[in-house]
Amino acid sequence: MMRKRKGYPVYPLTNAQKFHTFYQNFCPKKEVLNIGTSLTIEAELDVDMLRKAIAAAYERCDAMRLRFARDKEGTLYQYIVDKDDREIEYVDFSGKTMEEAAQIMTQWTQVPFKRCDSPMNRVVIIKMPDGYQGLYFLANHMTMDAQSLICFLKDVIEIYCSSMYEGVEYPKAMASYVEQLEKDLAYEAGSKAQQRDREYFEKLIDASEPIYNGVSGRAQLEAERARCGNQALRAAVNVSDSVDSALDVFHLEAEPTKRLLDFCEKHHVSMATLLLMGLRTYFQKMNGNDDVSINTAIARRATLKEKRCGGTRIHSFPFRTVISPEKTFLEGIYEIRNKQNEYFRHANYNPTEYFAYRSKKYPNQPGRTYEPMSLTYQPLTLKDKEMDKLGDIHYKTRWYPNGATTQAMYLTVMHRPDDNGLDFSFEHQVKAVTREQLEYLYYYLCKIMFKGTENPNLPVGDIIKLV
Amino acid sequence: MFEKLVKIICDYVEVEPENVHRDSRFMEDLGFTSFDYMSMLGELEDTFDVEIDQQQAADIRTVGEAVSYLETLV
Numbered sequence: 001m002m003r004k005r006k007g008y009p010v011y012p013l014t015n016a017q018k019f020h021t022f023y024q025n026f027c028p029k030k031e032v033l034n035i036g037t038s039l040t041i042e043a044e045l046d047v048d049m050l051r052k053a054i055a056a057a058y059e060r061c062d063a064m065r066l067r068f069a070r071d072k073e074g075t076l077y078q079y080i081v082d083k084d085d086r087e088i089e090y091v092d093f094s095g096k097t098m099e100e101a102a103q104i105m106t107q108w109t110q111v112p113f114k115r116c117d118s119p120m121n122r123v124v125i126i127k128m129p130d131g132y133q134g135l136y137f138l139a140n141h142m143t144m145d146a147q148s149l150i151c152f153l154k155d156v157i158e159i160y161c162s163s164m165y166e167g168v169e170y171p172k173a174m175a176s177y178v179e180q181l182e183k184d185l186a187y188e189a190g191s192k193a194q195q196r197d198r199e200y201f202e203k204l205i206d207a208s209e210p211i212y213n214g215v216s217g218r219a220q221l222e223a224e225r226a227r228c229g230n231q232a233l234r235a236a237v238n239v240s241d242s243v244d245s246a247l248d249v250f251h252l253e254a255e256p257t258k259r260l261l262d263f264c265e266k267h268h269v270s271m272a273t274l275l276l277m278g279l280r281t282y283f284q285k286m287n288g289n290d291d292v293s294i295n296t297a298i299a300r301r302a303t304l305k306e307k308r309c310g311g312t313r314i315h316s317f318p319f320r321t322v323i324s325p326e327k328t329f330l331e332g333i334y335e336i337r338n339k340q341n342e343y344f345r346h347a348n349y350n351p352t353e354y355f356a357y358r359s360k361k362y363p364n365q366p367g368r369t370y371e372p373m374s375l376t377y378q379p380l381t382l383k384d385k386e387m388d389k390l391g392d393i394h395y396k397t398r399w400y401p402n403g404a405t406t407q408a409m410y411l412t413v414m415h416r417p418d419d420n421g422l423d424f425s426f427e428h429q430v431k432a433v434t435r436e437q438l439e440y441l442y443y444y445l446c447k448i449m450f451k452g453t454e455n456p457n458l459p460v461g462d463i464i465k466l467v
Numbered sequence: 468m469f470e471k472l473v474k475i476i477c478d479y480v481e482v483e484p485e486n487v488h489r490d491s492r493f494m495e496d497l498g499f500t501s502f503d504y505m506s507m508l509g510e511l512e513d514t515f516d517v518e519i520d521q522q523q524a525a526d527i528r529t530v531g532e533a534v535s536y537l538e539t540l541v
Contacts, residue, residue, distance in 0.1 A: 268494070303506070304479065304480070342521065344501065344505035345505050345508065
């Protein structure tokens with residue numbers, strides 16, 4: 001067992017990190033774990049001062065200095081170096097088109113990181129063809145998730161603003177990555193909480209076998225049943241033989257977004273609950289099953305220390321809903337909310353263990369699944385008080401596809417900071433799900449959510465007929 | 468009980484203790500997400516050595532209601 005690497009103490013991977021390595025091992029394109037984004041502002045930035053702010057943010061964020069190493073047995077470990085002395089690059093895209101600039105940043109996002117003893121991120125100061133200036137940021141998902149990435153970018157902005165503008169305070173210190181890592185490792189080392197969480201999920205799995213619902217109906221499941229001559233089969237293969245992916249983004253405007261948010265506030269439910277209800281009702285409409293499962297991601301950042309420690313903390317679990325057409329939309333919403341609350345209390349459970357237990361309980365050929373897609377709702381945006389201190393300055397964020405995914409379809413719903421609308425970003429295997437299928441899904445998802453929120457006491461079956 | 472709860476609340480959201488009142492609402496006033504709130508229940512169970520009913524906890528809106536509920540358990 002490795003104890004030190006280059007003089008630094010080493011730590012095992014957490015369950016969240018192991019889950020990433022689990023699916024990366026099956027993916028021929030190692031860039032599958034890359035997350036690329038840019039944040040640009042309609043303002044002239046002091047590049048030297050921005051470089052200093054980035055360097056300071058690196059020093060304050062342990063996860064940005066995370067490295068990996070393998071021992072002789074091939075087990076992966078992590079350690080944190082004291083300093084990252086890389087020069088922050090500056091790229092001026094003036095003279096290119098916006099599309100050319102985006103294409104170059106997409107290419108950057110599709111270069112895999114070297115796994116061992118190497119930095120797992122890249123920050124570039126950029127000047128866009130439209131004059132906006134800011135940052136391109138690339139990180140490996142083993143070291144950052146969307147929330148910690150946003151937290152790092154906010155830190156850069158706050159440090160920069162405090163050095164540029166009078167009266168802007170220097171931001172509070174980030175939290176220790178190692179402290180949270182040790183908490184996770186203590187949980188995983190056979191704690192009572194782990195046993196409680198394990199019992200909860202095993203009971204859920206034991207209840208009965210879920211059933212697969214296809215994005216365009218029952219054809220995939222029926223084909224699978226015919227192929228193996230088993231009409232009782234409940235799982236299907238929904239991925240293709242190619243991991244090549246595309247990112248299709250649909251924009252919901254600010255006004256309809258507000259209507260959805262108002263509904264959530266009025267009924268004390270989260271947007272994630274409403275999205276799950278909308279999606280599972282879409283699949284119910286398309287497949288005729290009351291029983292619908294969708295993978296959901298839980299960010300696992302509740303305390304301020306968890307929110308500011310960096311790293312990757314996401315755990316994903318299948319979320320099964322059984323809602324009969326006679327139940328009202330609101331009853332369905334509350335059922336989902338209550339179950340989500342249960343999940344939140346047990347979210348530290350190891351997702352890899354979940355899937356291993358389920359495979360043992362309901363043996364299936366490799367590749368078969370019950371979940372047609374995954375959902376992540378990201379409530380955090382860069383829009384906050386520090387950005388407001390820049391005055392009425394416009395800014396843009398953009399995510400770049402890494403070009404590969406091991407899942408058929410992954411939907412991330414995020415608030416758009418510039419106009420308070422919602423972006424529905426579908427990352428999908430090109431050969432598994434088409435743009436037309438996504439347009440259809442998005443169209444009916446919105447129709448279901450608006451019909452349901454406008455008529456919360458309407459039975460789900462009626463909503464399915466009306467949309 | 469109130470002071471202990473305020474101390475725990477301040478570990479979860481960016482709020483100064485003096486700004487947490489009995490009528491402060493967890494979501495709307497203090498900025499809790501449902502995940503923050505449900506995670507805090509686990510800490511409250513450990514701190515006060517009680518078992519919290521999730522359904523009842525989900526109906527709690529304010530800090531004062533939480534204090535009253537916890538007082539029935541200890």
